[in-house]
Amino acid sequence: QSVLTQPPSASGTPGQSVSIPCSGSSSNIGTNTVNWYQQLPGTAPKLLIYSNNQRPSGVPDRFSGSKSGTSASLTISGLRSGDEADYYCAAWDDSMRGYVFGTGTKVTVL
Amino acid sequence: EVQLVESGGNLVQPGGSLKLSCAASGLTFSDSALHWVRQASGKGLEWIGHIRSKANSYATEYTESLRGRFTISRDDSKNTAYLQMNSLKTEDTAVYYCTRHRPPTVALDCWGQGTLVTVSS
Numbered sequence: 001q002s003v004l005t006q007p008p009s010a011s012g013t014p015g016q017s018v019s020i021p022c023s024g025s026s027s028n029i030g031t032n033t034v035n036w037y038q039q040l041p042g043t044a045p046k047l048l049i050y051s052n053n054q055r056p057s058g059v060p061d062r063f064s065g066s067k068s069g070t071s072a073s074l075t076i077s078g079l080r081s082g083d084e085a086d087y088y089c090a091a092w093d094d095s096m097r098g099y100v101f102g103t104g105t106k107v108t109v110l
Numbered sequence: 111e112v113q114l115v116e117s118g119g120n121l122v123q124p125g126g127s128l129k130l131s132c133a134a135s136g137l138t139f140s141d142s143a144l145h146w147v148r149q150a151s152g153k154g155l156e157w158i159g160h161i162r163s164k165a166n167s168y169a170t171e172y173t174e175s176l177r178g179r180f181t182i183s184r185d186d187s188k189n190t191a192y193l194q195m196n197s198l199k200t201e202d203t204a205v206y207y208c209t210r211h212r213p214p215t216v217a218l219d220c221w222g223q224g225t226l227v228t229v230s231s
Contacts, residue, residue, distance in 0.1 A: 002154065032216070033215065033216075033217075035216075035217045035218070037155070037218070039155075044207055044221040044222065044223055044224055045147075045155065045207070045209075045218075045221055046221065047217055047218060047219045050215055050217035050219070051215055051217065056219060086154075088154065088155055090155075090157075090218075091216075092216045096173075096174065097171050098157055098159070098171055098172070098173050098174075099145065099157040099160070099216060099218075100157065101147075101154060101155040101156070101157060102154075103154055104154040104155070
């Protein structure tokens with residue numbers, strides 16, 4: 001039972017932008033930084049965004065993150081077929097004393 | 111090349127035990143906190159727990175539902191982390207991933223390929 005809520009799916013056509021919201025609470029997103037992970041089909045997750053809006057080396061600037069209060073968002077600009085994947089938000093939860101993942105969002109490129 | 115490689119996944123009967131290993135290379139293992147995350151087929155990611163570095167007293171934390179059945183340990187001399195799983199249930203069937211973060215940011219920046227654990231009679 002995830003404590004971070006995401007929509008199960010999102011979609012767009014090539015070149016469009018898609019945003020994925022992540023809703024949490026004061027004990028996780030409201031207090032700690034948010035990370036985003038991309039999981040391509042059949043592969044392990046990969047860190048996409050850390051500390052709310054920072055990109056690891058090698059991640060294109062088409063991917064951006066933001067946070068406000070107890071919610072966060074991942075935006076994919078210039079959508080490509082290779083972006084079809086599951087996307088998860090995550091944060092440390094001070095009340096649960098653990099790391100919590102979002103429910104995950106499957107992005108489809110139409 | 112930074113790498114985490116899990117091993118030990120297998121078919122085990124309900125009530126049985128299994129120990130997974132995670133061997134690291136190309137990274138500063140001793141500075142890292144090591145996590146285990148699992149994913150049942152077609153489901154989302156579930157954090158199991160982590161073990162901090164020696165500088166943080168090798169402290170461990172677990173998700174509440176698995177505390178007491180699962181134990182994480184590490185051997186810095188072998189650059190290896192472990193996940194001991196006891197009293198296994200069918201619902202523990204999943205791919206188990208090893209991953210890590212380097213403080214202060216709890217961002218899991220390196221992941222293994224995963225190892226499959228199947229609990230079935």
